Amino acid sequence: MMAGEIFSCEYSFDELAINLCDRWETGLLLYGRAELTSAGDGYDGEFYVSAIRLDGGARLARPHPVSNAASFEAELFRRIAAVIENDKTPDGRHAAELFANEYEQSKETDYDIYRKIEPERALAPMA
Numbered sequence: 001m002m003a004g005e006i007f008s009c010e011y012s013f014d015e016l017a018i019n020l021c022d023r024w025e026t027g028l029l030l031y032g033r034a035e036l037t038s039a040g041d042g043y044d045g046e047f048y049v050s051a052i053r054l055d056g057g058a059r060l061a062r063p064h065p066v067s068n069a070a071s072f073e074a075e076l077f078r079r080i081a082a083v084i085e086n087d088k089t090p091d092g093r094h095a096a097e098l099f100a101n102e103y104e105q106s107k108e109t110d111y112d113i114y115r116k117i118e119p120e121r122a123l124a125p126m127a
Contacts, residue, residue: 008037008050009102011084011095018079031055034084036099047099049081 016030032054039046052060062081063074086092 006038006040007103007106008035009099010034011036011098013084013091013095016080016083016091018083020079030080034080034095036084036095038103045100045103047085047095047103049077049084052077052080 011034012032013034014029014031016032017024017026018028018030019025020028032052034049035051036047037050039048048062050062054060058073060073060077060080063077083089083091084095087096
């Protein structure tokens with residue numbers, strides 16, 4: 001992976017409990033997938049949640065920080081992301097471990113890539 005490139009991977013969660021009214025609410029369990037995106041240069045190995053898709057199909061986008069969105073969807077995104085980005089929660093630890101493993105694998109150089117690509121280039125003009 002080259003410097004400046006953005007890396008992301010998918011983290012699946014199930015039975016995720018969010019903090020509500022200063023307690024962990026287990027009556028509202030969430031299922032879905034979160035896109036973990038690298039925090040950028042200078043934050044090697046750190047991530048943030050950039051998007052969430054619930055198992056029912058709803059897609060939650062990260063609210064823009066200056067818009068101060070007060071919609072239900074924006075607040076739900078913030079609460080889910082807060083759990084996944086917090087390495088003191090079980091889901092946060094799992095997400096951090098997954099991201100670290102995937103990030104390290106993405107940085108490994110594939111020395112066979114040119115051998116794999118060359119036959120594809122030869123076939124491309126024929127198509």
